[in-house]
Amino acid sequence: MSLLERVTVNPLQCGGRPCLRGMRIRVSDVLDLLGAGVSIETVLEDYPDLEREDIYAALLWAARYIDHPRLSA
Template sequence: MTKSNPLFSRITIDTKVMLGKPTIRGMRITVEQILKSLSAGISQQDLLDEYPELEAEDFQAVFAYVAALVEEEQVFPIQVSA
C-alpha cells in the first residue's frame, strides 16, 4: 500500500493496541469497528457523538485505507479438476 496519502497517518498499527489491528490514531477504535458500525446504519454523526475523540477526518482516513487495500487485492483463478 502506498503511504503517499496523508490521511494514512491517522491509521496506526501497533501490536500492543487491539492486537495489532489497524486503529484510528492509536486509540482503541479499530478501522473494522468503524466500518461495521457504518454498515449497520450508524451514522458518522452518531459515532462522533459516541466517541468525541474521533474527528471527521478519521472517517476519510478509514475510507482511504480500505480503498487502498481493495486496490491492491489480487484474485487468482483456481482450476478445479473433476
C-alpha cells in the same frame, strides 16, 4: 497529517489491528458502524475522541486495502 497517517498499527495494541491515531478505536469498528447504516454524526457523538477526518481515513484505508492485489499459491 495525511488521512492515511491517521491509521496506525501497533502489534501491542488491539492485536495489531489498524486503529485510528493510536487510540484503541479500530478501523474495523468504524467501518462496521457505517456499514450498519449509522451516520457519521452519530459515530462522532458515540466516540467523542474521533474526528471527522478519522472516519474518512478509515474509509480511505479500506478502499486501498481491498484494491491491493493478493496472490494465491
